[in-house]
Amino acid sequence: SYVLTQPPSVSVAPGEAARMTCGGNNIGSKSVHWYQQMPGQAPILVLYYDSDRPSGIPERFSGSNSGNTATLTISRVEAGDEADYYCQVWDTSSDHRNVVFGGGTKLTVL
Amino acid sequence: QVQLQESGPGLVKPSENLSLTCTVSGASITNSSYFWGWIRQPPGRGLEWIGTVHYSGSTYYTPSLRSRVSFSVDTSKNRLSLRLSSVTAADSAVYYCVRHLAWTRVPAAGTPCFDYWGQGTLVTVSS
Numbered sequence: 001s002y003v004l005t006q007p008p009s010v011s012v013a014p015g016e017a018a019r020m021t022c023g024g025n026n027i028g029s030k031s032v033h034w035y036q037q038m039p040g041q042a043p044i045l046v047l048y049y050d051s052d053r054p055s056g057i058p059e060r061f062s063g064s065n066s067g068n069t070a071t072l073t074i075s076r077v078e079a080g081d082e083a084d085y086y087c088q089v090w091d092t093s094s095d096h097r098n099v100v101f102g103g104g105t106k107l108t109v110l
Numbered sequence: 111q112v113q114l115q116e117s118g119p120g121l122v123k124p125s126e127n128l129s130l131t132c133t134v135s136g137a138s139i140t141n142s143s144y145f146w147g148w149i150r151q152p153p154g155r156g157l158e159w160i161g162t163v164h165y166s167g168s169t170y171y172t173p174s175l176r177s178r179v180s181f182s183v184d185t186s187k188n189r190l191s192l193r194l195s196s197v198t199a200a201d202s203a204v205y206y207c208v209r210h211l212a213w214t215r216v217p218a219a220g221t222p223c224f225d226y227w228g229q230g231t232l233v234t235v236s237s
Contacts, residue, residue, distance in 0.1 A: 001173075033223035035157075042206055042230050043157065048223040086157055090221040097170050097213075099159035 002091035004102035011108040018077045020105045022070040022087030030089045032070040034063060037084045037104075046085075047072060074107075082109045112136040114207040114228035122201075122235050128194040132207030132228060139188045140165045143215045146190050147181070149224070150203040158203075162210060163190060197235045204230040 005023040012018040022032060032050050035043035045054050050070065051063040060075045074081055087102040118130035132146065139146060147162025147170075161171035163181040171179055178195045194201060206229075210222035 031219065031221040033221075035224070042227040043224075044227065045223055045225055048225075049217070049220050054225070088157075088223070096173070098172060099170075101157040101159065104156045 001098070002089070002093065002100050004087055004089065004100055006085075006087060006102035006105045008103070009106045009108060011110055012077050013110045014079060015076055018074040018081070018107055020072045020074075020085050020107065022072070022102050023068055024070075024089065024100075025068060027068055027070050027089065028066045030065075032063070032065050033088045034072045035086045035088065037086065039083070043086065077107075077109055079109050082107055112209065112226045114209065114226055116205060116207050116228045116231040118205075118231055118233065120232060120234060122197055122233060123237050124198055124235055125196055128192075128197050128201065128233060128235075130192045130205055130207075130231065130233070131189055132191070133187070133189040134207075134209075135188070137209075139183060139190065140185050142166070143212055145170070145210050145212055145222070146183070147208055147210070148192050149206045149208050149227075151206070151230075152200075152203045160192070160194075160205075162208070164212065199235050202233060202235045204232050206230045 034047040036046045037043040046057050047063040050065040062073050064071050084104045084106050086104045091098045091100050113135045115133045122128050145162040145164050148160040150158050163169045165183045180193045182191045208224040209226040210224050
């Protein structure tokens, strides 16, 4: 089965850029979605199709996807960005479609 | 504004069946463009997709739960239900109701994302 690997934690100072990676075999050939989960809340979609932002998501959120790594970048990080971030793809390699999530990265704003 | 609201028992005994309902407002569950389903999150852990269903009957399930999971759709009440049989402590989790586009509606080379989530309902499996 397809596996997505995310670093457990990333720490950045306010105003700096946070880069969170999502590794997977040839993930560049897949469409990657990213979700933000604040403590005690349901996840929300922050990026879809690698780099598109839903309405209401700040331009500070951007994404890229190539080779074996997809990346979510938050520029000019704010305290309110502190949350868990999950990447997600669909695995269509077998005879059925399956959703795969990464293990999540906890973003800490120092 | 699309809203999804989960409901069900907060406590289930081991070996019994878990049943949850998701009531949808602000959208019709019979809109052919969307699938509706479930994702769960054990306390302190990551997200696990359970599966999704189209009102027409098409379904997708995660392989590890396929033998124990079933979905149903009540179009008259605009809601969907999840049934998970023979639960164990490992099934204790927050269960989220979600929505995604049908595969036939996404752009070429794209895949569906979960654009709406319910607030989640905590289910504990314990005697």
